[in-house]
Structure formats: C-alpha cells, structure tokens
Amino acid sequence: MKIITKNERNSNERTVCSLKEIEKRKIVEHNDLIMSVAKMDKTPLKIFELAVSCIDTEKLPKNHTVYLSKAELFAFFKVDDSNKHSRFKEAIKVMQKEAFFEIKEEAGKGFKFKSIVPIPYVEWTDYNDEVLIRFSPEIMPYLIELKNNFTQYALSDLVELNSKYSIILYRWLSMNYNQYEHYSVKGGRRNGQLEEYCNPSITVKELRAITDTIKEYQHFPHFENWILKKPLEEINAHTHFNVFYDKIKKGRSIDSVVFHIEKKRQADDTSYKLEDKAYIEGKKAKEETEKDLFTEAMQSRYTTLLLENMLLSPFEMQDIKLMSGLQAHVYPLYDELKDLRGLNGVKDHLSYVSSKREEYSKRNVAKYLKKAIEQYLPTVKRQELDHE
Structure with missing residues (x-):
C-alpha cells in the first residue's frame, strides 16, 4: 500500500490518503467480512471501502484512524452540486446510526454471530479539507495483519458501481477469483477445484442472505433483475471482470446460480500483480x-x-x-x-x-x-x- 503523505498533528504521526493515485490503491478484507451481511446502503458501504483502501495492511493505523480529503472524497462519489456537504453529513449520520455488518463465523460445533458498526467516529470542519475516520476496534481484525482467507481488489473497480448489490456481488466474485489466481500459481489445488473458483456456485438462499434480500424481491424475475442482471451489467462495464451466469433448477424452482468469471486483459494487469507479494x-x-x-x-x-x-x-x-x-x-x-x-x-x-x-x-x-x-x-x- 503506497502512503501518499506523512506529517505531524498534535505530535501524533498520521497518514493522509489521496485519491489522485486511485488506480494503485487496493482494498484488503477478510473473507468473513466479504461473506457478512452489509446492513447499509450504497453510500455508507462505499465510504467504508474507500477508508479501508487507506489502511496499510502490515501496519496498524494509529488510533485506528485514517484521513481523507473532502475534495477527493466528493470526486470519488462524483458529487459536484451545491448540496454535497449536506449530503455528506447525511451519509455520515446514516452510516453511524444505521449501518453495520452482521458477521457469521464458525465457532466450535456451531456459529458465532457478530454485529459491528465499522466506523463509529467521523470528524471534520467547515474550514479544512480533511476528514478524520476512525474504525471500531472490533472491525480491525478483518482489515489488518491478514495472513490467510483474505481478498484483495482494486479500489478503482468500485468507482462506477452505483448499486449496493453491485458492490456486494463484486466483492464475492473477487473472493472466488482471487483463490483461482492464487492456487493456479502456487499449486495445492486440483484442476477441478480451480475450475470451481473461476466458476463459483452459490445457492439463491445464500445469495439472498449476503445481499440482505431475504424478504425482498420474492418474485424470482424481480430478484434476478435487481441482484443479478443490473449488477453484472455494471461489473462488466466498469471492473476488471467479465461475468455471466447460469441458473440451476431443482424441481421447478431456481435453486442456485453458477457464475463464470473472466479477467479482462488490461495494460495495467502486470503492474497490478507485480505489487502483490504472494503473486x-x-x-x-x-x-x-x-x-x-x-x-x-x-x-x-x-x-x-x-x-x-x-x-x-x-x-x-x-x-x-x-x-x-x-x-x-x-x-x-x-x-x-x-x-x-x-x-x-x-x-x-x-x-x-x-x-x-x-x-x-x-x-x-x-x-x-x-x-x-x-x-x-x-x-x-x-x-x-x-x-x-
């Protein structure tokens, strides 16, 4: 992770995160967080992802804090109207009071469930360009010192994703394809397992769970339109992936979905991988x-x-x-x-x-x-x- 600038404030070292080099910035999260239920709308989720991209994964941020530039924050969301400050305040308010992750982890003979508010504190002034964002201590194990079971993807892939479901689906697809890239290079998996990573399957029930749509879009054509078709249109248009899918029936109902992921050949692919130590x-x-x-x-x-x-x-x-x-x-x-x-x-x-x-x-x-x-x-x- 490249650190853009460093200076001192109140004798404490801090990092100011810039979006000017957005193409080089990455997001790294534990797979349990990828598979969690994001109880939040698109804007709080994108603010969280943006803040995560500022973390040096090998170094704990001081006081769990990162700093963003307001100007570049608005640029990330492509906001340029006169109400942008009030809209930002409203998004922060919603994120702190209503947005949280529901995380399900294996524990002993069953599962452990956690509900975590990821960003409980945000600070800014009307005369300064900086925004202070402080993560909760509970979310940090899912963001730093990750040795295994984690997913890495480019921040630039999220810029044009305008749906919560697009972001959630993209993260899940990245989790699977990352494993394909990892094991195809390092070995340790059979060819059949590698095929499953780039052609991952998920039941409709599981897909409803991670997209938080268990009670929504009960008519499958509506579910397919909003959770599959429209998100994949955005993902194919604006990310490193080309994805299509097959519906698998069980009886008369659609039981699961198989995705087929291909990575686009891009000029920056090599440089992107060269920064990956595991690669x-x-x-x-x-x-x-x-x-x-x-x-x-x-x-x-x-x-x-x-x-x-x-x-x-x-x-x-x-x-x-x-x-x-x-x-x-x-x-x-x-x-x-x-x-x-x-x-x-x-x-x-x-x-x-x-x-x-x-x-x-x-x-x-x-x-x-x-x-x-x-x-x-x-x-x-x-x-x-x-x-x-």
Missing part, C-alpha cells in the same frame, strides 16, 4: 519448479525415445514449459507402462503413436502424448489382470 513469491516458486522438471526431462530416456520417433523436435526441447509438462504429467505414465511391459513396451507404444499422430497434435505435443498414454494404460492393465 511474486508464487511465480518464483513455479519458475524454479519448472526449471527442475526441465532439467530432469532433458536427462530422461523418454525424451530420447520421443526424438527417435519424431514426436519431439530439437526446437521443442528448448521450451521449458513443454518439457517440464512432459516430465510432470506424461513421463510418470510411461514409468507405469515400463513397469508392466518393460522399456520395449514404451518403445512399441511411441512407435504406434507416431504412426497415428494427427496434424492437430503438432500444435500441442504434451496434450496429445498424455491423452494417448492415458487411453492405452487401462488396456494394458486389463490385459495383465487377464493374464494373471
């Missing part, structure tokens, strides 16, 4: 693993056999991703065949594969070889059982 560390670990696998593949007898059968070219041998993929996913299957039929069995298989190789396989060698051995191995195993 950098994960990328380095993945590159080291690929190098180790590449070295093993270059020394493998199977690589020589692939060359002899013209299933691999010297040019392709220079491709680290290709060779590490063969070592990780194909060569272990050749080991199984070798245990059953010996090295000559592997040679016979590759000779046959080479004679039947289709044109499309030239564009994806590893996929073709993996599919071929996966189809052949069960036959060999059945033959061995019959022989026994």
